[in-house]
Amino acid sequence: MEKIDNIDWANLPFGYISTDYNVRCYYRNGAWGEIEVCSEETIPLHMAATCLHYGQEAFEGQKAFRCPDGKIRMFRIEENAARMQSTSRGILMPEVPTELFVEMAKRVVKLNERFLPPYESGASLYLRPLLIGTGPQVGVRPAEEYLFLIFVTPVGPYFKGGFATNNYLITREFDRAAPLGTGCFKVGGNYAAGMRANHVAHEKGYACEFYLDAKEKKYIDECGAANFFGIKNNTYVTPASSSILPSITNKSLMQIAEDLGLKVERRPIPVEELATFEEAGACGTAAVISPIGKIVDDETNIEYVFSKDGRPGPISEQLYTRFRNIQYGIEPDTHGWMTVFE
Numbered sequence: 001m002e003k004i005d006n007i008d009w010a011n012l013p014f015g016y017i018s019t020d021y022n023v024r025c026y027y028r029n030g031a032w033g034e035i036e037v038c039s040e041e042t043i044p045l046h047m048a049a050t051c052l053h054y055g056q057e058a059f060e061g062q063k064a065f066r067c068p069d070g071k072i073r074m075f076r077i078e079e080n081a082a083r084m085q086s087t088s089r090g091i092l093m094p095e096v097p098t099e100l101f102v103e104m105a106k107r108v109v110k111l112n113e114r115f116l117p118p119y120e121s122g123a124s125l126y127l128r129p130l131l132i133g134t135g136p137q138v139g140v141r142p143a144e145e146y147l148f149l150i151f152v153t154p155v156g157p158y159f160k161g162g163f164a165t166n167n168y169l170i171t172r173e174f175d176r177a178a179p180l181g182t183g184c185f186k187v188g189g190n191y192a193a194g195m196r197a198n199h200v201a202h203e204k205g206y207a208c209e210f211y212l213d214a215k216e217k218k219y220i221d222e223c224g225a226a227n228f229f230g231i232k233n234n235t236y237v238t239p240a241s242s243s244i245l246p247s248i249t250n251k252s253l254m255q256i257a258e259d260l261g262l263k264v265e266r267r268p269i270p271v272e273e274l275a276t277f278e279e280a281g282a283c284g285t286a287a288v289i290s291p292i293g294k295i296v297d298d299e300t301n302i303e304y305v306f307s308k309d310g311r312p313g314p315i316s317e318q319l320y321t322r323f324r325n326i327q328y329g330i331e332p333d334t335h336g337w338m339t340v341f342e
Ligand code: PLP
Pocket: 061, 222, 224, 225, 226, 227, 244, 245, 246, 247, 248, 249, 250, 283, 284, 285, 286
């Protein structure tokens, strides 16, 4: 068991730390069973399980926070349930009902309450729901048995600099996902497909890779494992594409942008349009917004620069502040996004 006194809350990485419990539920004979509370970190698994051979695997990510009013809040967990259901339909796994998903999320947060980082640390408790095909198959077909589990781990910022800018490298050498493939689902295979591009970007000194659409290489897809947005003329612009993950953070930022009086456009964004944005950011659960310093195209030698001094732009800052304040119960949750633990 992790000694809580040894955790340096203010300097937590985005990594795995053991907690006390995870929660599990098995799907057998066409039905979900009872919720099981488990202190074991490993999974007994059949060597012919479909998750190991044929990628029947889906995961989610969400966060819970210790707030200044002393309460614990969890962000838009029903949206994670809905996205995992969409992923299940995408790779022929049974859907975890929203009620079961939310119940398990609440249970696992409560059970590991002592691992919720203090508000002042800026860290949070990351929830990682996981659904895997556990039944054996040798032919390529869906399993008959599945395991759904949620574990939690306290995390710090995804990027070391926190809310500071990062630089991205456009990749044309590798695709993350095809237009009619699995890019819109949260399956592990997409991340395996992106590892080489990420490695090359790191080798060349960039924080992350930047994907264009796989078919024509004309439009913007994603910033590594995050959605892209650009700001210009008081407008929040984000890509419409069949191969990107529908980000819950992005969906929420679009709403906040509207609330703040910005226009919102979701449409294909030609790569050259990058030159016209006043600000740009990557968005996702891990970082909320990770402002982009520059995006470099080393094939055309064009650099799209959004920030020269490493500081985020004013609208990104405003969006970020409103978002975090809602998560921490500092500003009113007018859209009913938060689950509050009493
Ligand atoms: N895109 C990809 C590929 C991701 O893995 C994630 C992370 O979950 C996102 C976007 C951001 O999605 P969300 O805001 O729901 O975390």
